[in-house]
Each structure stands twice: as structure tokens, then as C-alpha cells.
Amino acid sequence: MRLATYNVEWFDALFDDEGGLLADDARSGRRGVTRFEQATALGIVFTALDADAVLVVEAPAAHRGRDGVRALESFAAIYGLRTRRALMGFANDTRQEIALLYDPDAVTARHDPRGGLSDEDGEPPRFDQPFRIDLDIDDRVDRVAFSKPPLEVALASAGGARSLRLIGVHLKSKAPHGARDRDAVMRAAIANRRKQLAQAIWLRRRVDADLARGSDVIVLGDLNDGPGLDVYEDLFGRSSVEIVMGGDGENGLFDPHAREALERRLGAQPSTARFYLDTERRFLAAxxxxxxxxxxxxxxxxxxxxxxxxxxxxxxxxxxLRGALLTASDHFPVTLDLDIAARS
Incomplete structure (x- = not known):
């Protein structure tokens, strides 16, 4: 079984309200790239991935009269992808959905959210509900919400031989919009990062609850955070990546790239994204x-x-493929191959 996660920069800009692909010479959401060029590049990348299921981060919008599922399935049909079925969970209003494109001949998938409408029963609430936590240790309960609720998927291999819990995520700390001076920027940045870490705690509690039920769990997506990435990391002690991974105990999650970054703060590290910095006239890898x-x-x-x-x-x-990866998005896909038959 091959699973993938892929953040597609402004995928939504490639579709009209009816989910039709806009593969023309107009500008896409990508810097210096037309919609035709981005769509063609994405077709090449998705075909090369040859995955059984792909978590699409920044998937087409599914609100205000737009149909993200139709858009993704239309895209898959045009480029002849075997991942031709799309699944979404709780829609958001950011034009950046979290979706799963999957091959119905290889796997079955359904949206399977867990948790209730509150956390009063001891389990973290459903991801479209508020989460209560004391963010700043002032003995007052704060209410945290996801702008992009994680997508929980019950995934099974063909014939139901193996079942997995997928949790697709896009954690993102908001920019300090509206801040007018350095102190205001700092206060907003710290508050936004504190909220992101609270979301990571919420996500980790869901992982713990799933593991307690005996489920095999995969958390995949864009955590927009990592060891050494944020100037405020020392203030809080841990990145959201470390919180979600949960340490080296028996319930700890494993990702070799995250582990490498944690163990080696200096020197070359793996990267999955490449951004151009206008002010510095160079690219940043992350x-x-x-x-x-x-x-x-x-x-x-x-x-x-x-x-x-x-x-x-x-x-x-x-x-x-090299050119398509550079044209398609500012992120690059990550795949995981699992030998399901080897599972004891």
C-alpha cells in the first residue's frame, strides 16, 4: 500500500464554481505559473506518485457554492489517475480544504470523525467543535477551534484485510495581521503559536484515544512547524511536531525525517517545501x-x-518529473509504502 501527502499551492484557483478545470493561460495562484502549466504539472506528479491514496492539503474549496469533491474527481478523470474518488470531511471557509483522493479498487475510505460535541466525557471533542484548554496558564479556560478541521478517515485495503486510521492535518499559525508595531507583532505571533500548540495537544489526545482502541494510526499532512523552524520555539519548549509525535514511549509516532531533524539541529536536513523570499532574493527550504x-x-x-x-x-x-515538481507547488509530496502482507 502506498500513501502520500501533498500540499498543492492554491489548487482551488484551478477550478470554476462547478468544479471544472481551468487549464488556460491565465495566472494560477503560483508565482509566474499559468493555470495550464500548473494543472499539467500536477497531472504528471500525481501520475508518477502512483499512490493508493493521497492526502491533498490545500484542496479545492467546498463551500459558497463550490464543490471540492467534484473538482478533484474531474481533475482525476482528465489526467487518467487511478486515485479517482475524493473524500472530504468538515468543510472550512479558507479555500484550502483537506481531502483524500483514493483508488477505489485498492482501498475503501470513509469520513469517520470521533469525539463528541464537547470534551465533558473525557475524550477530546470532534474536530469541528471547540476544545477547552488553559492556553496561558492563568486558571481560565480558553476555547480553541481549527480553521481547517483535521480529516479522520477509516481506510481499509481491498477486501478489508487491513484497516487503518488516517488523520489528515494542516496546522497553521496565522500571520499577525493588523499588528502595527513590533510589540503588537510579537504578542500576536506568540498568541497564534500558542493556539497552534493547543491544536497539536488536541490532535495528540485523539491519537492516544485511537491507540487505546487498538487502532493503527497514521497522521499525515502539513504541520507547518518543526524543530528549529520558529523563533518562539524556545519560549514554549516544543514544536507542534514533537507534541503530535509524542516522544519515544510505546505510543510514540515515528517519521524518519522528523526524527532526523530533531536529532541534528545543524547541518543538512531533509526538506519538503521550497519558498522564494522576495526581500532576500533567495529560496528557503523547510x-x-x-x-x-x-x-x-x-x-x-x-x-x-x-x-x-x-x-x-x-x-x-x-x-x-523534476520540472513538474517545481511548477506544481511550493511543497513536494511525501510517500509511505507499507508491506501490508508482512504485518504479523
């Missing part, structure tokens, strides 16, 4: 995208791969 697995899946001989156009030898040596 590790933002992860596929974390629970301990029970380590028996399936998991193999991770970042489809980086410069770091992955096959991507580098395949000009069409």
Missing part, C-alpha cells in the same frame, strides 16, 4: 510535511520518500 506512523505499523516495513526534485535521485534524473 521540512513541513510528514507521514507519522504508530508503533504497530513498523512491522509493515514502512519506507518513506520525499519527492524532492533536487534531493531525490530519480526525480533529479527525470527532467519531466
Amino acid at each position: 521540512l513541513l510535511d510528514y507521514v507519522m506512523v504508530s508503533p504497530g505499523l513498523m512491522a509493515c516495513r514502512p519506507a518513506w520518500r520525499i519527492w524532492h526534485p533536487f534531493d531525490d535521485p530519480v526525480c533529479w534524473e527525470t527532467p519531466e
Whole structure:
């Protein structure tokens, strides 16, 4: 089984309200890229991935009269992808949904949210409900909500031989909009990061609850955070990546790229995204995208791969794919191969 996560920058801009693909010469949401160029590049990348299921971060919108599922399935049909069915969970109003594109011949998938309308029963609430936590240790309960509720999926291999819990995420600390001076920017940035860490705690509690039920869990997506990435990390002690992973205990999640970054703060590190900094006239590489697995899946001989156009030898040596990866998005896909038959 091959699973993937892929953040597609402004995928929504490639579709009209009816979900039709706009593969023309108009500008896409990508800097210096037309909609035709981005759509064509995405077709190449999705085809090359050849995954059984792909978590699409920044998927087309599913609100205000727009149909994100139809858009994704239309895209898959046009480019002949085997991941031709789309699944979404709780819609949001950011034009950046979290969706799953999957091959119905290889897996079955359904939205399967857990938790209630509150956390009064001891389990964290459903991801479209508020979460109560004391954010700033002032003995007052704060209410935290996801702007992009995580997508919980019950996934099973063909014939139901193996079942997994997928939690697709896009954690993102908001920019300090409206702040007018340095102190205001700092206060807003700290408050936003504190909220993101609270969301990571919420997500980790859901993982713990799933593991307590005996489920195999995979958390995948864009955590927009990582060791050493944020100037405020020392203030809080841990990144949201570390919180979601949960340490080295028996319930800890594993991702080799996250582990490498945690263990080696200096020197070359893996990266899954590449952003252009206008003010510095250079590119910034960052590790933002992860596929974390629970301990029970380590028996399936998991193999991770970042489809980086410069770091992955096959991507580098395949000009069409290398160019498509650079054109399609500012993030690169991450895949996980699981040998389901090897599971004892």
C-alpha cells in the first residue's frame, strides 16, 4: 500500500464554481505559473506518485457554492489517475480544504470523525467543535477551534484485510495581521503559536484515544512547524511536531525525517517545501510535511520518500518529473509504502 501527502499551492484557483478545470493561460495562484502549466504539472506528479491514496492539503474549496469533491474527481478523470474518488470531511471557509483522493479498487475510505460535541466525557471533542484548554496558564479556560478541521478517515485495503486510521492535518499559525508595531507583532505571533500548540495537544489526545482502541494510526499532512523552524520555539519548549509525535514511549509516532531533524539541529536536513523570499532574493527550504506512523505499523516495513526534485535521485534524473515538481507547488509530496502482507 502506498500513501502520500501533498500540499498543492492554491489548487482551488484551478477550478470554476462547478468544479471544472481551468487549464488556460491565465495566472494560477503560483508565482509566474499559468493555470495550464500548473494543472499539467500536477497531472504528471500525481501520475508518477502512483499512490493508493493521497492526502491533498490545500484542496479545492467546498463551500459558497463550490464543490471540492467534484473538482478533484474531474481533475482525476482528465489526467487518467487511478486515485479517482475524493473524500472530504468538515468543510472550512479558507479555500484550502483537506481531502483524500483514493483508488477505489485498492482501498475503501470513509469520513469517520470521533469525539463528541464537547470534551465533558473525557475524550477530546470532534474536530469541528471547540476544545477547552488553559492556553496561558492563568486558571481560565480558553476555547480553541481549527480553521481547517483535521480529516479522520477509516481506510481499509481491498477486501478489508487491513484497516487503518488516517488523520489528515494542516496546522497553521496565522500571520499577525493588523499588528502595527513590533510589540503588537510579537504578542500576536506568540498568541497564534500558542493556539497552534493547543491544536497539536488536541490532535495528540485523539491519537492516544485511537491507540487505546487498538487502532493503527497514521497522521499525515502539513504541520507547518518543526524543530528549529520558529523563533518562539524556545519560549514554549516544543514544536507542534514533537507534541503530535509524542516522544519515544510505546505510543510514540515515528517519521524518519522528523526524527532526523530533531536529532541534528545543524547541518543538512531533509526538506519538503521550497519558498522564494522576495526581500532576500533567495529560496528557503523547510521540512513541513510528514507521514507519522504508530508503533504497530513498523512491522509493515514502512519506507518513506520525499519527492524532492533536487534531493531525490530519480526525480533529479527525470527532467519531466523534476520540472513538474517545481511548477506544481511550493511543497513536494511525501510517500509511505507499507508491506501490508508482512504485518504479523
